[in-house]
Amino acid sequence: MLKIQEIRELIKLIDQASIDEFSYEHEGSKIKMKKHHNQTTVVSQSQPVEQPAQAVQPVSQPPVQAQPTPAAKVEETVSPVKVEDPSLQKIVSPMVGTFYAAPNPESGPFVKVGDKVGKDSVVCIVEAMKLFNEIEAEVSGEIVEILVENGQLVEYGQPMFLVKS
Structure with a gap:
């Protein structure tokens, strides 16, 4: 699981980026962040993930297609x-x-x-x-x-x- 400081840094990066949604899965932990008009929402889960490799691939695509908020x-x-x-x-x-x-x-x-x-x-x-x-x-x-x-x-x-x- 990520440390609190690492999550804070991710929030700052997502807040400054032009993407609207970000998700990350690693070793059964999942973090998902969504922007709503200058607010970042963080949802974290600690559940087993069956196929983390497939879930990570779509995450790299939205930043390319994202529009400015x-x-x-x-x-x-x-x-x-x-x-x-x-x-x-x-x-x-x-x-x-x-x-x-x-x-x-x-x-x-x-x-x-x-x-x-x-x-x-x-x-x-x-x-x-x-x-x-x-x-x-x-x-x-x-x-x-x-x-x-x-x-x-x-x-x-x-x-x-x-x-x-």
């Missing part, structure tokens, strides 16, 4: 318009994880459009591997736009906020 197409059409304005600075995600706009579900968001932020102002939380990381603005200015939604998965370097200096 609809979410990737949306990013390509939306992002360039917002980023081109030189007076706007981006606050980007320093890690892969889940974006949270507030410290807990009952509280209001850390920031909203129109709020002023300083370099050390906390603007959101990114959860990665059950650790909640407070993200600081690292720029001073006014929040012009929030580019991600609460609970959305964010990638390393993905813009989350636009700030006007």
Whole structure:
């Protein structure tokens, strides 16, 4: 069976790749991953596999035939318009994880459009591997736009906020 770290690395690779589905069978263990609009689902089973050699062959074919996900197409059409304005600075995600706009579900968001932020102002939380990381603005200015939604998965370097200096 694969170790947890190896599974995490596989999830990251599948998340970045243009394939929608991946499965792996080895010595009676089976792992299957599917993407659903920027979310990766992992299903793992430990059952005997009668013919693992035949099950592995189709796995190499889908990456060749895979199409870009609809979410990737949306990013390509939306992002360039917002980023081109030189007076706007981006606050980007320093890690892969889940974006949270507030410290807990009952509280209001850390920031909203129109709020002023300083370099050390906390603007959101990114959860990665059950650790909640407070993200600081690292720029001073006014929040012009929030580019991600609460609970959305964010990638390393993905813009989350636009700030006007």
